[in-house]
Structures are given as structure tokens and as C-alpha cells.
Amino acid sequence: MTFSSSISKGLLAIGLCLTPVAASAQNVGDWVLSPYQGSSMLFPGVVESRSGPNITIRFDDGDVETRPASTVRLYNWKAGSKVSCLWTDGNWYHATILSAGADGYSLRVRYDDDGVVQNTKTGRCRTR
CATH class of the missing domain: 2.30.30.140 (SH3 type barrels.)
Known part of the structure; x- marks a missing residue:
């Protein structure tokens, strides 16, 4: 886990939520919600790499997938989600x-x- 994702997760753990930004703004280390293998559901993971319009995500369950950055959003779960x-x-x-x-x-x-x-x-x- 990168320093920025550690900070993001720490802020979320104390109830602060990061403001979502445009889908194309995901950077290495960002914690995101993304579809996995064509699912309409979104799963949490961390961006491991970026190549042009595609990002590779290591999902929190350990699976890895490369997909268009436009299909993901920043992680925003908090109490009440x-x-x-x-x-x-x-x-x-x-x-x-x-x-x-x-x-x-x-x-x-x-x-x-x-x-x-x-x-x-x-x-x-x-x-x-």
C-alpha cells in the first residue's frame, strides 16, 4: 500500500470522506471502487499502475484486473454507506x-x- 492510500484509508477510518473526482483522475495508490470481470457491482481496490487510459487495480480481496480508468470512481465508503x-x-x-x-x-x-x-x-x- 502506498503512503497516499494509507492516508486515504486512515481518513476514512475516522469518518472523513474524500471528495470524489472525475474518473480519469485516478493515480497509482488511489483507493477506488471498480467493476470486476464485467460485473455491474463495484469492488474496492488500489490502483497499482496506469498506462494511458487504463489502470491496473489490486482489489482488496487480492484479485487484479486492468480496465479503463473511466469505469472506476474513488473509494467513498463511510459509516452509513x-x-x-x-x-x-x-x-x-x-x-x-x-x-x-x-x-x-x-x-x-x-x-x-x-x-x-x-x-x-x-x-x-x-x-x-
């Missing part, structure tokens, strides 16, 4: 972020359907 998270049964369920840990990757979420509160990681969540 609506996400879907992967539950232990292998299914995705709608949840609301309650808080983020100091490491930026740890999340505390409340599932919408049953109110269960769970500690999870950004790599196990996605959004629209």
Missing part, C-alpha cells in the same frame, strides 16, 4: 456500514434483513 457483503453461506446480503477500523480494511456492518452485526473486511463487500 450501503453495501452488500459476503456472508458465511457464500451469498451476498445488503448491509449498512456502522464503522471502519483504523486499518481502513476492517468494517463493522449491520445486515438489513435481520439486523445482525458483523465484523468483516472491505474485500468481502461491494456496492453499486
Whole structure:
């Protein structure tokens, strides 16, 4: 993780949100939300490299994909953000972020359907 993404995640962990900028402004080290393998859902990851209009993203779950920078936006999850998270049964369920840990990757979420509160990681969540 680069210094700038560490700062970004630290700011988010204390409840501050970075203002989104134009999709073409992603730089190496930026934490972003991006589709993965044609999905309409957005997954969190960090920009590893840029070549012309394309960026390579290392997603928080460890997967890597190169895609047009215009298809991603800056990471903006914070307390109150609506996400879907992967539950232990292998299914995705709608949840609301309650808080983020100091490491930026740890999340505390409340599932919408049953109110269960769970500690999870950004790599196990996605959004629209």
C-alpha cells in the first residue's frame, strides 16, 4: 500500500470522506471502487499502475484486473454507506456500514434483513 492510500484509508477510518473526482483522475495508490470481470457491482481496490487510459487495480480481496480508468470512481465508503457483503453461506446480503477500523480494511456492518452485526473486511463487500 502506498503512503497516499494509507492516508486515504486512515481518513476514512475516522469518518472523513474524500471528495470524489472525475474518473480519469485516478493515480497509482488511489483507493477506488471498480467493476470486476464485467460485473455491474463495484469492488474496492488500489490502483497499482496506469498506462494511458487504463489502470491496473489490486482489489482488496487480492484479485487484479486492468480496465479503463473511466469505469472506476474513488473509494467513498463511510459509516452509513450501503453495501452488500459476503456472508458465511457464500451469498451476498445488503448491509449498512456502522464503522471502519483504523486499518481502513476492517468494517463493522449491520445486515438489513435481520439486523445482525458483523465484523468483516472491505474485500468481502461491494456496492453499486
